[in-house]
Amino acid sequence: xxxVRLALGLTQREFAELLGSHTMTVSRWERxxxxxxxxxARLLAVLELAVQRGTHIxxxxxRTDPVRVLSHLLTKAYAEPDLDLSLLSATNRxxxxxxxLARGDIMSKVVVEIAPGVRMAGVxxxxxxxxxxxxxxxxxxxxxxxxxxMFATGGTRT
Numbered sequence: 001x002x003x004v005r006l007a008l009g010l011t012q013r014e015f016a017e018l019l020g021s022h023t024m025t026v027s028r029w030e031r032x033x034x035x036x037x038x039x040x041a042r043l044l045a046v047l048e049l050a051v052q053r054g055t056h057i058x059x060x061x062x063r064t065d066p067v068r069v070l071s072h073l074l075t076k077a078y079a080e081p082d083l084d085l086s087l088l089s090a091t092n093r094x095x096x097x098x099x100x101l102a103r104g105d106i107m108s109k110v111v112v113e114i115a116p117g118v119r120m121a122g123v124x125x126x127x128x129x130x131x132x133x134x135x136x137x138x139x140x141x142x143x144x145x146x147x148x149x150m151f152a153t154g155g156t157r158t
Contacts, residue, residue, distance in 0.1 A: 001044060002030045007051045008073070009118065010063075015065040018073075019043050041072075050077035053139070054097030054113045056142065079139060092144035098136050103129065112140050 005026075006017045019040045028034035036044055038101045044049035055076035061068050087108055099119065108129040111121045134140060 001026075001036075004047050004051050005030075005045065008047070008055075008057055010057075014063060017072050018047070044078045047073055050074075052115055053079075053095065054099065054116075080126055092146075094142045094144070095101065096120075096140060096142065098134055098138050098140050101129070101134060108134075110134060110140070112142050114142065120150070147158075 004026045005012070008015075010018070012030070013023045013024045013059045019026070019036075020043075021036075023041055025034065050073045053076060055073060056068055056124050057063065057072065061072055063067070063069060094112070094114040096112040096114035098110060099113045100121075102109040104127055106126055107123050108126045109121060109123050110129065111119050122142065132140070
């Protein structure tokens with residue numbers, strides 16, 4: 001829970017307001033002396049999903065308004081890509097957020113964070129980057145279609 005709160009950049013007081021709880025209750029949850037249940041537990045699961053999708057609270061949102069903050073986080077947690085992925089034969093689909101974009105004249109490098117600290121990069125045409133309206137902070141789905149998979153090890157194991 002503390003990891004989610006810190007990933008969102010919230011104080012215990014701000015986090016408590018989002019969850020409809022008291023600051024001391026959040027403190028007890030984080031210390032493991034109490035366990036959230038009911039409504040706060042469901043909200044925590046959704047906030048975890050928002051964090052996994054790379055969601056942050058933009059500076060344009062007033063952090064003192066918990067309803068606006070929660071609305072933003074819920075929207076990001078439940079946002080689905082506009083692409084109908086059922087029409088693709090590839091089954092390896094990893095949703096995330098664009099965290100880096102290096103545009104070139106013809107090709108662009110796109111880095112998507114698919115989980116906290118887990119990133120994957122790909123090179124696509126700059127025309128595709130423009131058509132998909134990709135920019136840092138936008139949601140994207142990496143679709144992997146490969147006929148070969150390679151593995152490596154860090155050294156010899158005995």
